[in-house]
Amino acid sequence: MENFDLDYALKQFPDVLKAVPMTLLVATVSLLLGFVFGLLISLCRTYKVPVLSQLGALYVSFIRGTPMLVQIYVIFFGTPMLIDYLNKQFGWGLNPYGISPLVYALLAFTVNTSAYQSETIRSALQSTEAGQMEAALSIGMTVRQALFRIIAPQAFLIALPVYGNLFIGLIKGTSLAFAVKVIEIMATTRIIAGGDYRFLEMYIDAAIVYWVLCFLVERLFVLLEKRFSRHEKVMP
Structure with missing residues (x-):
């Protein structure tokens, strides 16, 4: 520890903090976009939509079975080739x-988290009482009305803790965005450390920033869970 420079770590800490907005941007936008696609996939699988249900299952299996870094590289190198092909086909x-x-990073993280979110949403939907949909239809509600007025609020509360874990995972996972030249927390840390060869100091700075961010997100979701569960009856 004689070579550890605490003053250097403290001095560079503000520069690491400057990368926090980019990290949160990638994580937040990916979570929101992933929710949209994840919801569509989960609905197709829950209600057994022909063809789409099977394609959704294959998509989820592939994304969950391949490393995130591989997915980033496939999108980074494959997207230009796909655009070239479309240019030739359609002029x-x-x-x-x-x-x-940033677009590549958002696309890669959205593709990744949408698969995990679809499973979270599907599990939440299936955990609600099956008879509620039948009861809603029997009183004249449409499937859409029953889904969004009765089933969705219950599923949201069930899925909320899992979403906290997903968001924390995304925040930590953004460290891989450096692979496509997005300057987030880990990229900033490596760039600074590469100039002075103070890698340990900078990695400790990064670890502290990630820990604080994840702790704040954890507390935020705990508060949200308490807020939205206030209507539930406390069992004696």
Whole structure:
């Protein structure tokens, strides 16, 4: 520990904090977009939509069975090739090489989290009482009305703790965005450490920042869970 420079770590800490907005941007936007696609996949699988249900199951299996870093590289190198192919097929004039690294990162993390969110949503929907949908239909509600007025609020409360874990996982997972040149917390840490070869100091800075962020997110979801569960009756 004689070579550990605490003053250096403290001095560089503000520079690491400057990367927090980018980390939160990637994690938050990916979570929201992933929710949209995850919801669609989960509904198709829950209500056994022909073809789409099988495709959704295959998609979830593939994403959950491959490393996140591999998915990032596939999207990073595969997207320009796909755009080139579409340009040739349809006569488009899209520039496949002018895409921002942030777009690749958001796309990769959205693809990844949508698979996990679909399973979370599907489990939450299946955990609600099955007879509630039949009861709602019997009083004249449509499937859509019953889903959003009765089933969804209950499923939301069930899924909320899991979403806290998903968001924390996304925050930590953004450290892989450096692979596509997105300058987030881990990228900033490596860049600074590479200049002075003070890797331990910078990694400790990064660890502290990630820990604080995840702790705050954890507390936020605990508060949300308490707020939305106030209506539930406390069992004696």
